[in-house]
Amino acid sequence: MVYSARVLALLLAGSIALVTGSFLSLLEGIDLSEVLVASAISFSSAYLLVFVVLEFLIFKEINKIYKLMGKLRKRELSGLSKAKSGALNPLQKINEEIFAFASLKQKEIDELKKLEAFRKEFIADVSHELKTPIFAAQGFVHTLLDGAVNDKQVRTKFLKKAAKSLDGLDALVQDLLTLSQIETGDIKMHFEQIDLRKLAEEVIDQFEEKAEKKKVRLKLQADGHDRVVAYADWQRIGQVLTNLISNAINYTPEGGEVSVSFEVSKKNVLVVVRDTGVGIPAADLPRIFERFYRVDKSRSREKGGTGLGLAIVKHILEGHSTRAEVDSTVGKGSTFSFKLTRTKANEEQ
């Protein structure tokens, strides 16, 4: 049996006309032609009414739903245009609901797929990064065991190298832990009014020896500011400064200069870490905040870099609703800066 609107309308209209005709014929004083005319009128109006209702309000919408389902199965959702809203027809509303629900789910699925790909890549990266120092340390230790241990000079040299690899491993695991703690929200940002000048002085103190060894001048430029107050997490911003200053020193050759300065405006403070180092090629700039992305892999490792420093910086600054800006010229130097708000009111906007 074919459930088309036309067949159903014909059947219904036929029965309505039949019933109308039979009732009319029961009345007295009515002749056959009147009964026929009345039946014909009721047949055609019933046919029209039923056909329109079925075809345009029900079948058309149901067909649309079927089509939508078919496309969903074939994942062609993007090709469908969004239905108009505000429909009175309940079926059309259902159709719209299904469409909205399906696009939401499709978006979620796409997002999950992206995350899954990201996770796989991250695990591959981490394994690779872990492998490098472990292999190196393993090699040194085995060479020592194989006899090199008897040569005093070689012994010290190899032990030092093994220790350096293990230090690198330690730094990597520390950075990974920090990153994952920030991501899972295990470390809550602890916002308060902090003095950035004091914080910068503390961080600079820690790097004084390293800078001296590398013959890089490290200085704080905060003339005219006894205190530079910002509303931020002391420890986390300390970590940001540590990473930025450590990079600046690492990637600046002998005789260069690294400076930390502040630009205070009415609502914000801009913290600027500037170096006269090797600089970053424009093509690499958009990627340096990615995990494990390095412009020069061997140079970074040799300096004890984990490739995670700037990823941590990015995460912490995101927690402060801000981001780092970089300006760099190869061979001339780099400037990393980020804005912090001065008061809580700003922060909560």
Ligand SMILES: Nc1ncnc2c1ncn2[C@@H]1O[C@H](COP(=O)(O)OP(=O)(O)O)[C@@H](O)[C@H]1O
């Ligand atoms: N001040 C800088 N000057 C030049 N290159 C930099 C500087 N800061 C970061 N970079 C580049 O960005 C990369 C990523 O930095 P980071 O995430 O801290 O990792 P790394 O452990 O390698 O230092 C570095 O490997 C380096 O190539």
Ligand SMILES: [Mg+2]
């Ligand atoms: Mg670094």
